Amino acid sequence: MQKPRITAATAALASLLVLAACGTEKAGSDPGAGTVSPDLPVTGVHWAVDSLTVDGRKTPAPAGTYVEIEKNGRAKGNSGCNHFGATVTVEGDTLEVGLGETTEMACDAMDFETAFHKAFTGKLKAKLAGDRLTLTAPDGTTSLALTSEPPAPLNGTTWTVDSLLSGDTATSVPKGAEGKAHFVIDKDGKVGGSLGCNRFSTTAEISGRTVTFGQITTTRMRCTGPEMDLETELYEVFGGSATYELRHRGLSLVNAEGKGFAATAKG
Missing domain, CATH: 2.40.128.270 (Lipocalin)
Structure with missing residues (x-):
């Protein structure tokens, strides 16, 4: 019987099939290996702060409290009384926040404002579900609940x-x-x-x-x-x-x- 002839092209094709099979096996045995989770789409959105929870105690946010995360690594908002600016880095489902400048207006919401700035600082784990965003501190005992809001027109509001x-x-x-x-x-x-x-x-x-x-x-x-x-x-x-x-x-x-x-x- 005549043996099948192995050409250079056939050998190259076989090598490619082996590499492909190995790659498939690795992906199946280790899901997500070599991949990077995409950043959560939290930038360019007006996030109204609904509440702050500390050690199981939930406090409603004063009206007008919000956060906007810009694509240039900056954030701005209102912490219940004063306006603030901050630096923000988004990596996957983690936000790293460094507080920057704030205005210095005194009002009745100062206690909430102090707690808000503590909660909105450092590395925060983000969870996005529809129009709702939850930011949780590393210790798991402090979190902020936010909801995306559309802009308000001058007329009719x-x-x-x-x-x-x-x-x-x-x-x-x-x-x-x-x-x-x-x-x-x-x-x-x-x-x-x-x-x-x-x-x-x-x-x-x-x-x-x-x-x-x-x-x-x-x-x-x-x-x-x-x-x-x-x-x-x-x-x-x-x-x-x-x-x-x-x-x-x-x-x-x-x-x-x-x-x-x-x-x-x-x-």
């Missing part, structure tokens, strides 16, 4: 005033008036809401980044000192023209004298 602005300074609304002032600018330019004590209505004409308010009308209730103090500050803004800045779910309105306020979109 209920805006709640949470701080007062004067030049480069931001201060909390007067104690006792938190959450009392809110308003909506509808698609037709009609404005309505509360100044903290009295209901009010006016109109808004928007051109570029300028909002020109019309004649304002209010109810005539008498309220406590903090509410009236807040109302006086807001009346100055709604009584004329102001420059607005919209940042995802945050809005600021500042008049020509540099007086104004910041507000957060209602969830």
Whole structure:
């Protein structure tokens, strides 16, 4: 019987088949060997902080608390009272956070803010499920629960005033008036809401980044000192023209004298 002839091409093909078989066997015996888990898609998203859990105790986050992780390795947000910046490295399902700068406004949420910064520092294990993100500290006893939120439009959104602005300074609304002032600018330019004590209505004409308010009308209730103090500050803004800045779910309105306020979109 004539023996089969082995050519150089046949030998090369056989070698390739052996290598392929070896590679298949290795992958089957050691799943994931030689592969790198992709980074979780957490950048470029506005993450609203829902709650902070420490040693089993869950604390709801103040309204407007959020984190945004940018693709350039930076993060920014609001920790319940002050705005902050940080460095962030994303590797697979791990975030390494180094806290940077913060503003220094005093408010009632300082305890939460202190706990938040401790939780949002160091190497954190991330778990993403739909629009919900959980960040857990290495010891497993501290975690942050976050939810992705879409941006809020200027018109049709209920805006709640949470701080007062004067030049480069931001201060909390007067104690006792938190959450009392809110308003909506509808698609037709009609404005309505509360100044903290009295209901009010006016109109808004928007051109570029300028909002020109019309004649304002209010109810005539008498309220406590903090509410009236807040109302006086807001009346100055709604009584004329102001420059607005919209940042995802945050809005600021500042008049020509540099007086104004910041507000957060209602969830």
